[in-house]
Amino acid sequence: MTIRKTLYFTAPKRVEIHEEYLPDPGADEILVETACSAISAGTEMLIYNGRFPRDLETDPVISSLRGSFEYPLAYGYACVGRVSAIGRAVDSEWKDRLVFSFQPHTTHFMAKPAALFPVPEMLSPESACFFANTETAVNLIQDAAPILGERVAVFGQGVIGLLTVALLREFPLAALITADRHELRRRMSETLGVDEALDPAAPNFLEMALSRGKFDLAFELSGRPETLNDALSMTAFSGRVVVGSWYGEKRAAIDLGRDFHRSRIKLISSQVSTIAPELSGRWDKPRRFEAAWQALQRIQPGKWITHRFPLEQAADAYRLLDENPQDAIQVVFHHKS
Numbered sequence: 001m002t003i004r005k006t007l008y009f010t011a012p013k014r015v016e017i018h019e020e021y022l023p024d025p026g027a028d029e030i031l032v033e034t035a036c037s038a039i040s041a042g043t044e045m046l047i048y049n050g051r052f053p054r055d056l057e058t059d060p061v062i063s064s065l066r067g068s069f070e071y072p073l074a075y076g077y078a079c080v081g082r083v084s085a086i087g088r089a090v091d092s093e094w095k096d097r098l099v100f101s102f103q104p105h106t107t108h109f110m111a112k113p114a115a116l117f118p119v120p121e122m123l124s125p126e127s128a129c130f131f132a133n134t135e136t137a138v139n140l141i142q143d144a145a146p147i148l149g150e151r152v153a154v155f156g157q158g159v160i161g162l163l164t165v166a167l168l169r170e171f172p173l174a175a176l177i178t179a180d181r182h183e184l185r186r187r188m189s190e191t192l193g194v195d196e197a198l199d200p201a202a203p204n205f206l207e208m209a210l211s212r213g214k215f216d217l218a219f220e221l222s223g224r225p226e227t228l229n230d231a232l233s234m235t236a237f238s239g240r241v242v243v244g245s246w247y248g249e250k251r252a253a254i255d256l257g258r259d260f261h262r263s264r265i266k267l268i269s270s271q272v273s274t275i276a277p278e279l280s281g282r283w284d285k286p287r288r289f290e291a292a293w294q295a296l297q298r299i300q301p302g303k304w305i306t307h308r309f310p311l312e313q314a315a316d317a318y319r320l321l322d323e324n325p326q327d328a329i330q331v332v333f334h335h336k337s
Helices: 043-048 131-144 159-168 183-191 205-212 227-234 285-299 311-323
Strands: 002-011 014-022 030-038 079-086 098-101 108-111 151-155 175-179 196-198 215-220 235-243 266-269 305-310 330-334
Touching (some): 002 108, 002 311, 030 098, 079 108, 131 235, 151 227, 159 183, 183 196, 305 311
Parallel strands (some): 235 266
Antiparallel strands (some): 002 014, 030 079, 030 330
C-alpha cells in the first residue's frame, strides 16, 4: 500500500494537500511515482478563483478527470512520472518507464496501460509536462488551417499561445504578430521570431497591429473574453477567428453590431477533447498524439518554465499566478513521496 499526497481545490483561493492510501496495483494496473506536473494557468486559475460553471463535466473524454466542477476538486492534466510497480498481467516492459498521463497533481497515481504515454528518450520529464498543451496547440492549428501567405495574429502568449506561435512559425506566412499584456511573455514571443509582439493596452496598438493590413486569421488565446473585440476588429472580410480560450463564468460585451454583421468572419470554437468532423475520417487521437510528441521534440519548451515549487507549497504557486501573473509563464510542481 502506498501513501500519496494529492492537491485539492477546496474553496475559492484555497488549496489543500490531502494524504490518501493507494492499494497495490491490480492485475491490469500500473503504479506511477510522479516526478513533476505542470499547472494549466488558464483552467486551473478559473477553478482557483471559483469562476467555473458548476453544471459542466470536468472532462467528457479523459477518464481520470471525469466528474463535476465542484469543491473539493482534484484537478490537473499534465503529470510525468516513472512506473514503480505493475500488476501481474501487465507487460514487464512498462517497469521503470518514464510516462506521461492526464492526471491531477499528486505524488502517485494508478492507471491502466492505455492511459499512459511513454516519454520519448530525448525529452526531459519537465519538457514532457508540456505534452497536453502541445496537443492543444496542434488542435488549434488543425482547426485554423493556415494558408501560405496569410497574415496571422495570436492574442495571448501564455504557454498555449507560445506553443501555437512556435507551430505557426513553421508555415510560410506573410506576417505573424502576437499580443499580450505582460512584457515577459512578449519577450518570449519575440524569441520565436514573430514580426512584432505588441502590448494590447498601448494607445497605438491597433495602428501598429494593422500596419500590414487586416489579418486573414486570428487566434484568441488570452483567456479574456473582451479580447474578442480586438480580434474581430483586426480580421479581414471572410477571415477566421479561432477561439481557444475557456472563459468559464467570465463575461464581456462583444461588439457584433458594427463591421461584424457584414464581414462574413467565421468564429471557430476549438477545444482539444474532440477532433473536427472534417478531419475525423483521417485523424484520430493516437495520430494527433504522435503529431504532438513530434512537435514537442522540435520546440523543446522547457525554457518557458519560470517557477518550480514542491507540492507542499502549492498555495504559493497559485497565489503567484493569481496576484502576479506578469512574472510567470509555466509553473511546475516537483513531487516527492
